[in-house]
Amino acid sequence: MKYLSTRGGMEPARFTEILLGGLAPDGGLVVPERYPCVDRATLARWRSLPYAALAYEILRLYATDLPGPQLRALCERTYTADVFGSDEVTPLVALEPGLALLKLSNGPTLAFKDVAMQLLGALFEHVLREQGSELNILGATSGDTGSAAEYAMRGRAGIQVFMLSPHGRMSAFQTAQMYSLADANVFNIAVDGVFDECQDLVKAISNDLLFKRRHSIGTVNSINWARVAAQIVYYFKGFFAATRSDDERVSFAVPSGNFGNVLAGHIARRMGLPISRLVVATNENDVLDEFIRTGRYRPRSAAETHHTSSPSMDISKASNFERFVFDLAARDPARVRELWSALERDGQFDISGSAEAERLPACGFASGRSTHADRIATLRAIHQRHGVLVDPHTADGLRVARDWREPGVPMICLETAQPAKFAATIREAIGIEPPRPAGYEGIESLPQRFERMPVDVERLKRYIADRTDALPSSVDCRWRADA
């Protein structure tokens, strides 16, 4: 399997060469040259596989330059009951006939990002060891992604994590989750500023190519291809758990932000998984819902982006969206370049009336938008009717799923986080404190370790330089640059 850029300007590369990044040198996103086809006989063979074995079967189609036995061992070490709470890894829980939750948030940071990120940690460690190189991951977080990255990379050989977070602006639970890590390769940097300022610091360093190269700086953001690939697995798992035969179909409802999760569903469908609908659920930040309904893609400015009670879906532009548009454009990079230059020029593009609009219905997408009131009402109704507590993001998914159910087609809503992470909204909806999973009681009182820092690029560079080995400036970094 070779990887290409959605904009056509990249030499075909192998999986291990694009593993760290996602952004192609021409500004496009890295995509596989084709989607492997999974026929009915293969589906039948996969149906009874445990999660780790299923992950191996799917990932080996994409990671063709990793030796099979090594990839299998990495999957088996990652997808364990120890890390994900059960042998099922992503158990399916029925709410009522035809409606179920696929629980993706039983990993160490209680959000679905762990499913892919834990594997990414194992892959990075393995490939770095093979190459004899090291990697310093630099990132900014307002909560979920940063902690998932830290828990995936903690204690791994050849990897250090420098994670910026806005001092005093995360929930006590999120703060404790990150700052209580004692691993020597994790550096929490509490910036005296807001999240955007943390992100600006990361961008400033990413733009300093010399510094970046000398200190082997990389990122783990949502456009990382391996994360998308690892997410394909649980769509298959959910299908098998909800059906008895491969002649049936299912639909998925996906609480969406950067379009990473639902993109994996789109790819599973393209591979041949019998998916009827892929329901994209947004919150008040409804860029994706607007696109699917109207064909108009209009990313919002930071000022137009709402801060909502499902904060992990508060995005202004959907960073993985270009990969889907590439497929919609029949994989024509010239057309993607055309659309993205319109986007740059006009701040939006519109595919209505074009060939892309004609292809959209065949992709099976449906969409909807959920507001704070919807989320609260849904949380409450699900709790009353089924005795099940869901988090605000999953509530958005369930709210939108309701409008798109079909008789005879099970609707599977992806549970993207646990309610314990969003206690204030749970209290508002049903007046109780969400239960903490075992092992998370009292994490707020553990000792915390972090470095406080002003918004100052030079200070940050010094901090990183003091803690990393500088390569001679002539060494060419094997890792691709990433934004």
Ligand SMILES: *Cc1c(COP(=O)(O)O)cnc(C)c1O
């Ligand atoms: C990241 C996240 C999402 C959004 O997923 P995307 O892949 O960005 O669409 C939804 N819910 C939760 C809890 C998340 O952490």
